Amino acid sequence: MLKDEEIVRSKSCIQCGTCVASCYSSRDTALSVRKIINDFIKTGKIPEDETALYCSTCYSCQERCPRGIQITEILFHIRRRLAEREIPEGLMPFYNSLKRYGIGVPPEEQHLKLREKLGLENYSVQFRKEDMKEIREIFRRLK
Amino acid sequence: MVFFPGCVIPNRYPGVEKAVFFTMEKLGIKLKPLEGYSCCPPPGIMRSINEELWYELAVRNIGLSGDLEVLTACNGCFSTLQDAYSISGGKGNKIRHYAEFLFRDVGLEKIREKVKKFLPLRVAVHYGCHLVRSSTYRNVDSPENPVMIDRLVETIGCESVYYRTRMVCCGAGGGVGAGFRDLSLKILRRKMENFPNVDCIVVVCPLCLRQFDTRQKDLDSHRPIPVLHYAQLLAVAFGLDVDQIGLEAHSTMNDDLINKLIKGDAEEV
Numbered sequence A: 001m002l003k004d005e006e007i008v009r010s011k012s013c014i015q016c017g018t019c020v021a022s023c024y025s026s027r028d029t030a031l032s033v034r035k036i037i038n039d040f041i042k043t044g045k046i047p048e049d050e051t052a053l054y055c056s057t058c059y060s061c062q063e064r065c066p067r068g069i070q071i072t073e074i075l076f077h078i079r080r081r082l083a084e085r086e087i088p089e090g091l092m093p094f095y096n097s098l099k100r101y102g103i104g105v106p107p108e109e110q111h112l113k114l115r116e117k118l119g120l121e122n123y124s125v126q127f128r129k130e131d132m133k134e135i136r137e138i139f140r141r142l143k
Numbered sequence B: 001m002v003f004f005p006g007c008v009i010p011n012r013y014p015g016v017e018k019a020v021f022f023t024m025e026k027l028g029i030k031l032k033p034l035e036g037y038s039c040c041p042p043p044g045i046m047r048s049i050n051e052e053l054w055y056e057l058a059v060r061n062i063g064l065s066g067d068l069e070v071l072t073a074c075n076g077c078f079s080t081l082q083d084a085y086s087i088s089g090g091k092g093n094k095i096r097h098y099a100e101f102l103f104r105d106v107g108l109e110k111i112r113e114k115v116k117k118f119l120p121l122r123v124a125v126h127y128g129c130h131l132v133r134s135s136t137y138r139n140v141d142s143p144e145n146p147v148m149i150d151r152l153v154e155t156i157g158c159e160s161v162y163y164r165t166r167m168v169c170c171g172a173g174g175g176v177g178a179g180f181r182d183l184s185l186k187i188l189r190r191k192m193e194n195f196p197n198v199d200c201i202v203v204v205c206p207l208c209l210r211q212f213d214t215r216q217k218d219l220d221s222h223r224p225i226p227v228l229h230y231a232q233l234l235a236v237a238f239g240l241d242v243d244q245i246g247l248e249a250h251s252t253m254n255d256d257l258i259n260k261l262i263k264g265d266a267e268e269v
């Protein structure tokens, strides 16, 4: 949850580029957090820049920014704005599975077998009808 | 304590779960499974889609634990539950990660006392981003130069080999592993450039584990290096049979490492 004062703090950016220099995603894509912050300073609006999706959320930029700008949180903010229009295709399988089973990465046959061999119980919400109702209810309310 | 396994540990690498319960038992720590838990859910994916949904699901999971501390062995679960807990106004150290709990609460001395078989392996440790960053929220070790996992592997007889990119992301996080496969591999390639010659990579997060385990084969001119969760290594050091740490789920295993795990270092015991 990006607080207003954190957004305002972005105006103290000195365009030093430490963020971009720290970013491995930027080396292979057009993602430039320095530019995103610069656009914000120029226009007063956080740009809905789709390159935010390339961020692997490693937090290196945010950790190193000499102005303490919450860069990664700003990227999350942009991503949510983008998702309001359309959830990125690559994230849909996980989202759908979470909605259906309460679990983003459900087990396949071989994993259940291995669990059995290791003597592990299955105790996630996926295996409990009653608890699954709570998950559905949360999705219904907030979707 | 209750164990929150998340999705990838129980459903892809269940040997990690087995190893967590085994090692905690050996250390005399009562650990119960958190029944009825759902996906944490991961910040990179769910916090990017709908933050309220992310929050409510996380808070439901925390609520299931009552007054007990919650133990995770995944950097993603750790960061989601810790963030949601603090947003909800929760106080104190309720949400724990296996690695920092061992290092800070159990302590190296006690771990060393329980070792049945030291493991003289050369290992490359990978902390994973969300264990230590952002330090504003995590505060478990240095965000740039942490030492916990190095000390933890050394305590059971391994040599931690330094490499330049040790704090670089594995490339799986933030939905990049799920949504942008090419980019994810490019990050892994940069991570593994000039990688040292080691017996295995040691991680404390199943997402990093899966990234190294399933994507190294797509890197050209590179012989895949096996990867283990620290819990699996510790379980073997504490005497769990190598057959019981779920190595059949790993695609990068090799006989050389398996033999070294079975044999250990007879000298040191």
Ligand code: SF4
Pocket: A012, A013, A014, A015, A016, A017, A018, A019, A020, A033, A034, A037, A064, A065, A066, A067, A068, A069, A071
């Ligand atoms: S590191 Fe911080 S101050 Fe420097 S350019 Fe990036 S956002 Fe601006």
Ligand code: SF4
Pocket: A019, A022, A023, A024, A025, A026, A033, A054, A055, A056, A057, A058, A059, A060, A061, A062, A071, A072, A075
């Ligand atoms: S958090 Fe995102 S933008 Fe910042 S350095 Fe990491 S990948 Fe780049």
